[in-house]
Amino acid sequence: MSDETGEKREISLRVAETKQKDYGRGKVRLSVSAMEAIGVEVGDVVELFAKRRSASIAWPAYIEDQEDDLVRMDPLTRQNIGASIGDKVLVRKATYKRAEVVKLAVSASMQGSIQEGFQAYVKKKLFDFVVVQGDKVAVTLLGQPMMFVVVYVRPSGIVKIDDDTQVLISDKPVEELEQRPITYDDIGGLDDVILRVREMIELPMKHPELFRRLGIEPPKGVLLYGPPGVGKTLLAKAVATESEANFISIKGPEIYSKWVGESERAIRSIFRKARQSAPCVVFLDEVESIAPIRGLAYGDSRVSENVISQLLTELDGMEELENIVVLAATNRPDMLDPALLRPGRLDMLVYIPPPDLQARKEILRIHTSRMPLTEDVSLDDLASKTEGYSGADLEELVREAGMEALKRDRNASKVTLQDFERALGAVKPSITDDMVRFYAEWNEKAKKLRRVEKPELLGWI
Ligand code: ADP
Numbered sequence: 001m002s003d004e005t006g007e008k009r010e011i012s013l014r015v016a017e018t019k020q021k022d023y024g025r026g027k028v029r030l031s032v033s034a035m036e037a038i039g040v041e042v043g044d045v046v047e048l049f050a051k052r053r054s055a056s057i058a059w060p061a062y063i064e065d066q067e068d069d070l071v072r073m074d075p076l077t078r079q080n081i082g083a084s085i086g087d088k089v090l091v092r093k094a095t096y097k098r099a100e101v102v103k104l105a106v107s108a109s110m111q112g113s114i115q116e117g118f119q120a121y122v123k124k125k126l127f128d129f130v131v132v133q134g135d136k137v138a139v140t141l142l143g144q145p146m147m148f149v150v151v152y153v154r155p156s157g158i159v160k161i162d163d164d165t166q167v168l169i170s171d172k173p174v175e176e177l178e179q180r181p182i183t184y185d186d187i188g189g190l191d192d193v194i195l196r197v198r199e200m201i202e203l204p205m206k207h208p209e210l211f212r213r214l215g216i217e218p219p220k221g222v223l224l225y226g227p228p229g230v231g232k233t234l235l236a237k238a239v240a241t242e243s244e245a246n247f248i249s250i251k252g253p254e255i256y257s258k259w260v261g262e263s264e265r266a267i268r269s270i271f272r273k274a275r276q277s278a279p280c281v282v283f284l285d286e287v288e289s290i291a292p293i294r295g296l297a298y299g300d301s302r303v304s305e306n307v308i309s310q311l312l313t314e315l316d317g318m319e320e321l322e323n324i325v326v327l328a329a330t331n332r333p334d335m336l337d338p339a340l341l342r343p344g345r346l347d348m349l350v351y352i353p354p355p356d357l358q359a360r361k362e363i364l365r366i367h368t369s370r371m372p373l374t375e376d377v378s379l380d381d382l383a384s385k386t387e388g389y390s391g392a393d394l395e396e397l398v399r400e401a402g403m404e405a406l407k408r409d410r411n412a413s414k415v416t417l418q419d420f421e422r423a424l425g426a427v428k429p430s431i432t433d434d435m436v437r438f439y440a441e442w443n444e445k446a447k448k449l450r451r452v453e454k455p456e457l458l459g460w461i
Contacts, residue, residue, distance in 0.1 A: 009038045010092035015050070015083045018072040019062070024138045024145065026129040027059040029072040030091070035060075040093045045130050047094035047158060048073075051082030055094050055130040055158040075181075080135045096130055099159035101166045103152035104137070108173035110146065112396070115403055117410065122148070123167035130160045142402045142415055143370035149174045182237035188366050188391065189359020190231060193352060197222065197235060200348055201325050202243040205279045208323065219348040220318050221326035223287070223341070225333040225442070226352035227435050229392025232329040235352070236283045239327065245279040252289030255307060264310040271314040271324075279323035287328035288335040308337055315345045333442050341449055349446040351439065354390055354431045357383050363391050367398040368415075376417040388429030397427045 011034060018029060028046065035058060040046055046058045048071070056077055061070070071091055083089050104122065106114065125139045131150045138145045151170055153159045161167065184194055204211050204218030211218050224232040240247030248270055255263045267290075274280040284290060291308045318324055328346055330336060340346050355363055361383035368379070386394060400423035405412040408419065 010090050011037050012088050013069055013071040013091050015078060015085055015087045015089050016067075016070040016072045017085055018074050022059075022072075023074045024076065024140065025074070026056055026077075026137070028056040028077060028091075029059050029061045029065070029070075031061045031065065031068040031070070033068045034071070034091070038092050045094040045096045045158065045160065047092050048077070048081050049090040050087055052080065052134070054080040054132055054135055055096065057128075057130060076136055076138055094130070094158050096158035096160055097155050099131070099153060099161045099165040101152065101154040101168065102126075102131060102150060102159065102161055103168045103170055104148040105151045105170040105172060105174045106146070106148055110399070111171075111173045114169055115407060118403075118406070119167050119169055121406060121410065122169065123161070123165065126161045126167065127163070128161065130158055132158050141399075142405060142412070143372060144367075144399065144402055146399075181241045182234060183241055184238050186366060187231055187234055187238055188361075188363030189355045190235065190352065193350060194235070194238075196350060197224075197239060198242075201239055201281065201327065205243055205245050205323055205325065219325070220344060221315060221328060221346035222348040222350060223333070223336075223346040224327065224329045224350050224352050225446075226331070226439060227354055227390060227431050228331045229390035229430060230352045230354055231391045232352050233285055234391070236281075236285070236327050236329060240281055240283070243279075243281065245281050245323075245325075246274075246277040247281050247283065248274055248277075249283040249285065252284065252286035255290050263304075263307045267307060267310045267314060271317075274324050280325075282324065282326045284326065284328040286330065287340075288330045288332045291337045291340050292335050293337050308339070312339060312345065315340075333446070334438075349449060351443055351446065353439075354388070354436070355394070357387075360386050360389065360394060363394045364398065367395050371398065371402060372414045374414045374416045377415065377420060378417075382420060385424060386429065388431045389427075390430050393427060393430050397423050400427050 013030075013034060022029070028048065030040075030046070035041065038046070040058045042058060042060055044058050045055055047053065047055050054077065056073065061072070065072075071089060078084065081089060121141075122139050126137060129137065131137060131153065133150055133153050133156070135150045137148050137150060139148065140146070148169075151174070159165075187194060200219050200222055208218075224235065226232060236249070237247075240249075250266075250270060255266055270282060274282050291311055292304065294305065294308075315326065318326075326346065333349075341349070361379050364379045364382055364386075368377075382397075386397070389397065397420070401415050401419045404419040404422045405415045
């Protein structure tokens, strides 16, 4: 049942945002004249090409949309073709086949949520979708978007999922999948921390003149430390979105794995890129693996020392450069080379604590915001039952409750208290007393190291 087009007329259109209600539907909106130009009708499959190729279903432009040279698509489709708003994309009628097999993978953190029978649910949700290998697709699970990567399709090329398609979920996870731009509203319970980070990072970037006038030196680097899963990375992502700065992110271990033997060069090129794209936030996640205390070096220790000195050189060299801030995160501040914490380097230390009762309630509210709950589910009660749960644990708890609901009834439309109780049995708290003690001790050390005064300029944000 392949759909052949004799000719391959294509047009170049500008990418534009689509309305929220269209998100995740696998459709792009085209004007009548654009459709005519490439010989497609509403419902036909179109091929999209910017940096990467993907496919979608052609849908009519909004009535109020007068611009003929736009193709409107959701953020996920933009990601799939590697295009931003305003970029040019080539659009043409697609040649596609019906999908025999589509294999999907989820990120490691979601892998545990996959249960029997889930394939059937996903398949139902993706009915009539067109995909190519490498695409990301989102499936809503009781209001929660869950991201998948299409890791394999048969036959190859553009395929459309139908009743006979075999939809498989791989047991090999893929790297973490970006959902959508993170904002401060996605963070529960860290209001004070958010304010401080904003005044230290966002404010100097947006109003450098203010700092100059008052003779205050903004910090060059901020280290976020705290237990795993409390929102350090989340906060960095929100800063990236909300400060309107460019964002370069690197996970410590990648410096060694991705650039084998070239780790120093990698550091140099990251900072070169940052200078070219200032204002820019450079985010170093798991920074203890880039700059561990000497002796604790990862892998080849000589390489590691060179990498540390390169990083220090870059930080010291930032003096003359405006508008670059380094944001680093670690669960293990004790493993960091102390040289990194000297003044003029990562000179602000910010502790991200495990969520308290109020914070847990907020995190639960954020993660259940689009989940239909029965009335017996009380977030207050859940918050008080989840002492020791990190933000990541709470997110998993919510997801697990959704899965429990589907296990109970494939067509469940709401998540019940019982689903949550089952989930509480399955998802355990990850923050231990030992951990809390460890960070308390480290906070004392950090107080002595903390040198930059708080600017107190919040009125400007
Ligand atoms: P960390 O970097 O501290 O190890 P992350 O920021 O990667 O932790 O958190 C993992 C996930 O857990 C986040 O993507 C988010 O879904 C959830 N999470 C963690 N902390 C919070 C929080 N304070 N508010 C909302 N969600 C959170």
